[in-house]
Amino acid sequence: MNLSGKRLGRMREVLGGHVGSGGVPGLVALVARRGDVHTEVLGTAEAGGGPPMRRDTIFRIASVTKQLTAAAAMTLVEECRLRLDDPVGDLLPELAEPRVLSHPAAPLDDTVPANRPITVRDLLTFRLGTGAIMAPPGTTPVQRAMDEAGVAPGPGGHSLEPGEWLARLGGLPLVHQPGERWMYDTSADVLGILMARAAGRPLADLLAERLFEPLGMTDTGFHVPAGKLDRLAAAYRPDPETGTLVPADDRAAWTSPPVFPSGAGGPGLLSTADDLLAFCTMMLNGGRNGSERVLSRPSVELMTTDQLTAEQKADNHLFFGGNSGWGFGVGVITRRDGLAAVPGRFGWVGGTGTSVYTDPAEELIGILLTQRALTSPAPAPWFDDFWTCAYQAIDD
Incomplete structure (x- = not known):
């Protein structure tokens, strides 16, 4: 027995x-281990009593997109279209000669030359040198400049087309020297543009070719065909004053491809529990799902190995909490200090209320999809409870 049926019953009770x-309002939870797949489909796709949630309900997965972007990037590395330590400037001339602030709070004209070029590895490990500045809005000059230029990370995505967005980003100084510090989010959007230019194809087409089609991920993409719109869950965020759930967007807007397909997940891909299971199974199996080999085992092992220094992790305790680090597009657990904190476990969460992790040591995949946006770096209680219920059900 790989998962205890009796113990899995707790999951339905707790999540219910x-x-x-x-x-x-509703959720889809999935736990898979050694061929056993358990799902819980609870609640409704709309708040206030709408159509019931379904196993094939489509969710906005937000930053869970990052792991899929990185995996597709590694297919280009394997073909030698990208090389990890090559400068990105040949394909991204906007970033060929970056300037760097003398210190993070410096005026925009107080800069020094970059010590070295930005590399592909910097993008995969989020050490580009710029990204989300974890401070109140408008705290530093570069933070204000990113907001004004429309290149700041955020859940709403970018209204600029990728080339214009990158040109504006490249017109601003980096916050840190390339490779020096870990900064969230922006690296994955730059990586998506790099991939599209390297392949000579739009990012959406590249992801479909490299991941979605070989893995049978038929419900995953940057928009929802009109014929599937009835399966798209509504999205909500809590009102900051009352806590009442209010709509986060208009579902109809998702029927058209975005101006900026975000490799970082702002707003990112849409997907289902079973599509994500196919992706995670491929990663768990060292790059193969059934007869389809998407990546080599060494590539998966590299992706899912912590790449950060102790100092880089200490600077980002908000994200890593003292027990994890970062590989290529995924968070990686490094120290066991909780029931689900198994060293080597990798994955990430999405700000729209999603959590997707794969655990090679326990051969376990867990996927929780909700439609309530996160409002704090601290895990929502349903996240904690899902992972507790998943791990307490291991039956050996």
Whole structure:
């Protein structure tokens, strides 16, 4: 027995409690181990009693997109179209000669030349030198400049087309020297543009060719065909004053491809539990799912190995909490200090209320999809409870 049926019953009871209390309108939870797949489909796709949630309900996966972007990038590395330590300037001339702030809070004209070029590895490990500045809005000159230029990371995505966005980003100084510090989000968007230029194809087409089609991920993409719109869950965020759930976007807007297909996930891909299971199974199996080999085993092992220094992780305790680091597009657990904190476990969460992790040591995949946006770096209680219920059900 790989998962205890009796213990899995706790998952339905506990997660059902969060739905019943109004914490989330509905959810799809999936746990897979050694061929056993258990799902819980609870609540409704709309708040206030709408159509029931379905196993094939489509969700906005937000930053979970990052792991798929990185995996597709590694297919280009394997073909030698990209090389990890090559400068990106040949394909991204906008970033060929970056300037760097003398210190993070310096005026925009107080810069020094970059010590070295930005590399592909810098993008995969989020050490580009710029990204989300974890401070109140407008705290530093470069933060204000990123907001004004329309290149700041955020859940709403970018309204500029990729070339214009990159030109504006390249017109601003980096916050840190390339490779020096880890900064969230922006690297993955730059990586998506790099991939598209390297392949000579739009990012959406490249992801479909390298991942979605070989893995049978028929419901994953940057928009939802009109014929599938009835399966797209509504999205909500809590009102900051009342806590009441209010709509986060207009579902109809998702029927058209975005101006900027975001490799970082702002807003990112849409997908289903079973599509994500196919991707995670490929990663768990060292790059293969069934007869389809997407990546080599060494590539998967490299992607899912912590690449950060102790100092880089300490600077980002908000993200890594003292027990994890970062590989290529994925968070990686490095120290066991909780039930689900198994060293080597990798994955990430999405700000729209999603959590997707793969655990090679336990051969376990867990996927939780909700439609309530996260409002804090601290895990929502339904996240914690899902992972507790998944791991306490291991039956050996």
